[in-house]
Amino acid sequence: MKGLKFKPLVLCLAVTPVAAVAEIQMLDDSEMGAVTGQAGVSIELETKVNIDEFRYIDEGMLAISDIEIGGTNRTDLFPEFRTNLTSHPASDLIDNIRIDIDVLADGDAVINVQPVPILGAVDLRVSTGEWQLRGTTDSTTILDNFHMDALLGSATIRVDTQTDYLNFRTDIAIDDLEFDAPFIAVGIRDLRLTGDEYDIDEKRVLDLFATVELDMYRGHRADGRDALAIDLQEFRSDITIGGVLVGETSIGSVALDDLVITDTAMRVYGH
Structure with missing residues (x-):
C-alpha cells in the first residue's frame, strides 16, 4: 500500500462540509436496480473473419479450409427489386449491423441483432474451400467451393430464466448458394431460399x-441421461435450384414450393 497517500485523503475529508456529508445516503437494492442497467448496451459492428483451416478431431478428422465470413461486396442481391436492400455501399465487411x-x-x-438503418438488411457472405475427411492414410473431399450470399433481416437470442431455454430466431433470405460434392460427383448451382x-x-x-x-435447452436422450436439446418450432420457405450437376x-x-418443417426435435450428445 505504499502508493496510498493518507494525508491528502484526511485533509479532503476534514474540509468536506457537514451538510454535504449529510446528503450522502445508501441506496437499497430496488433503488439500485432503478438506477443501473435501464438502457442496456448497443454495439455497432464492422468485421470480417478469415480462418485458414477448422478441424474437428475424433479418431480421424474433418478439416474445412479457407473459411471466409464477411459482406457480399454487392448491391444487387435479389435484383428483381432493382434497389440496394442493404441501404449501404458494397463492402466485403459485415458493416451495417447493431447488437442491442x-x-x-x-x-x-x-x-x-438488427440492420442499420432499421429498414435495411444485413448482407452476409460465407465461403469455404475443401471439406475433407482425413484418416491415418486416406482422405476424401466431401464438399468444395461452398459459397453463400444472403440477407439477414434480424435475429434475436433470448435466455429465459423461468424455463432455462435459449430461444434463437432469425429471418434469412439466400440469394445464391453453390457447392460441389466431389465424392458423389454432384454440384448445386444458383440455390435461392425465400x-x-x-x-x-x-x-x-x-x-x-x-x-x-x-429452442435450445438441457434435455434427455432415450436412456434418460442429459443431452443438448434443439427443437425447431417451424420453418417455412420456397427453394429453387437453378442447376443440379x-x-x-x-x-x-428444382423448385420446392411451400416447404414446411415442423415438430422437429434433436438430442445431441457424445458417445
Missing part, C-alpha cells in the same frame, strides 16, 4: 425472408 443487449426485470437476457409467401411477380420485401426459430453436366433445375 438487455437484461430484463425478470432476469431474462435478450440480444437483438419465405413461403414470396412471389417474384408480386414481390414484397416483408415476404422475402424465411423465419427460423430454435451430375458428372459436371446439368440435369435440370
Whole structure:
C-alpha cells in the first residue's frame, strides 16, 4: 500500500462540509436496480473473419479450409427489386449491423441483432474451400467451393430464466448458394431460399425472408441421461435450384414450393 497517500485523503475529508456529508445516503437494492442497467448496451459492428483451416478431431478428422465470413461486396442481391436492400455501399465487411443487449426485470437476457438503418438488411457472405475427411492414410473431399450470399433481416437470442431455454430466431433470405460434392460427383448451382409467401411477380420485401426459430435447452436422450436439446418450432420457405450437376453436366433445375418443417426435435450428445 505504499502508493496510498493518507494525508491528502484526511485533509479532503476534514474540509468536506457537514451538510454535504449529510446528503450522502445508501441506496437499497430496488433503488439500485432503478438506477443501473435501464438502457442496456448497443454495439455497432464492422468485421470480417478469415480462418485458414477448422478441424474437428475424433479418431480421424474433418478439416474445412479457407473459411471466409464477411459482406457480399454487392448491391444487387435479389435484383428483381432493382434497389440496394442493404441501404449501404458494397463492402466485403459485415458493416451495417447493431447488437442491442438487455437484461430484463425478470432476469431474462435478450440480444437483438438488427440492420442499420432499421429498414435495411444485413448482407452476409460465407465461403469455404475443401471439406475433407482425413484418416491415418486416406482422405476424401466431401464438399468444395461452398459459397453463400444472403440477407439477414434480424435475429434475436433470448435466455429465459423461468424455463432455462435459449430461444434463437432469425429471418434469412439466400440469394445464391453453390457447392460441389466431389465424392458423389454432384454440384448445386444458383440455390435461392425465400419465405413461403414470396412471389417474384408480386414481390414484397416483408415476404422475402424465411423465419427460423430454435429452442435450445438441457434435455434427455432415450436412456434418460442429459443431452443438448434443439427443437425447431417451424420453418417455412420456397427453394429453387437453378442447376443440379451430375458428372459436371446439368440435369435440370428444382423448385420446392411451400416447404414446411415442423415438430422437429434433436438430442445431441457424445458417445
